[in-house]
Amino acid sequence: xxxxxxxxxxxxxxxxxxxxxxxxxxxxxxxxxxxxxxxxxxxxxxxxxxxxxxxxxxxxxxxxxxxxxxxxxxxxxxxxxxxxxxxxxxxxxxxxxxxxxxxxxxxxxxxxxxxxxxxxxxx
Amino acid sequence: xxxxxxxxxxxxxxxxxxxxxxxxxxxxxxxxxxxxxxxxxxxxxxxxxxxxxxxxxxxxxxxxxxxxxxxxxxxxxxxxxxxxxxxxxxxxxxxxxxxxxxxxxxxxxxxxxxxxxxxxxxx
Numbered sequence: 001x002x003x004x005x006x007x008x009x010x011x012x013x014x015x016x017x018x019x020x021x022x023x024x025x026x027x028x029x030x031x032x033x034x035x036x037x038x039x040x041x042x043x044x045x046x047x048x049x050x051x052x053x054x055x056x057x058x059x060x061x062x063x064x065x066x067x068x069x070x071x072x073x074x075x076x077x078x079x080x081x082x083x084x085x086x087x088x089x090x091x092x093x094x095x096x097x098x099x100x101x102x103x104x105x106x107x108x109x110x111x112x113x114x115x116x117x118x119x120x121x122x123x
Numbered sequence: 124x125x126x127x128x129x130x131x132x133x134x135x136x137x138x139x140x141x142x143x144x145x146x147x148x149x150x151x152x153x154x155x156x157x158x159x160x161x162x163x164x165x166x167x168x169x170x171x172x173x174x175x176x177x178x179x180x181x182x183x184x185x186x187x188x189x190x191x192x193x194x195x196x197x198x199x200x201x202x203x204x205x206x207x208x209x210x211x212x213x214x215x216x217x218x219x220x221x222x223x224x225x226x227x228x229x230x231x232x233x234x235x236x237x238x239x240x241x242x243x244x245x246x
Contacts, residue, residue, distance in 0.1 A: 035159070038217050041150060057243065084241055086237040087163070087234040111215075112209070112210050118206060120204065
């Protein structure tokens with residue numbers, strides 16, 4: 001039960017491989033290409049993916065604001081896209097970027113700074 | 124508009140920090156702790172997160188099968204949990220694992236083997 005896909009300029013050959021959620025989005029995992037560190041998670045519709053692939057600037061769909069969002073446009077914390085890979089089932093992309101400044105809106109370099117306690121046997 | 128949360132043994136202090144989607148799930152980005160490579164993306168409800176944190180074995184909620192899924196239970200491709208971090212807005216966890224064998228059901232080491240063409244200026 002897939003949502004209607006918003007019109008976009010995304011290459012139809014790529015669009016055909018996407019498995020979008022009920023809001024028409026795929027997940028975008030963002031990592032720093034130099035270190036491999038995972039920086040943040042965001043969402044893309046077809047047009048956001050198209051813009052990311054063709055402008056070299058990471059562009060997302062803001063679920064809260066319901067609008068396109070070029071990372072760094074207001075913060076200056078630009079993300080220059082180095083590579084994008086789609087996963088095996090087409091519902092997630094992995095975006096490797098050169099990150100300027102902090103990726104997280106809190107000012108932290110990454111959004112994943114809240115370590116949870118792992119109590120089990122970890123080999 | 125959050126779904127009813129399934130009963131779980133997750134520490135209430137952690138549960139209170141989660142921002143679940145309409146299906147009661149948070150996204151789980153899985154990376155290999157040695158290389159930092161992103162391996163796959165999956166989903167967790169509170170109980171899956173609890174089991175991941177307390178057993179040291181990565182455990183997900185299968186959206187297609189609607190059941191818990193201990194990675195490797197059928198494939199032998201176990202994931203031994205090294206660390207888990209929650210992101211700034213509580214809707215995604217980053218799980219660092221020691222991966223036995225292939226993380227992807229296709230037999231590939233990671234699920235992100237389908238490179239998309241980036242045509243823009245990448246600095």
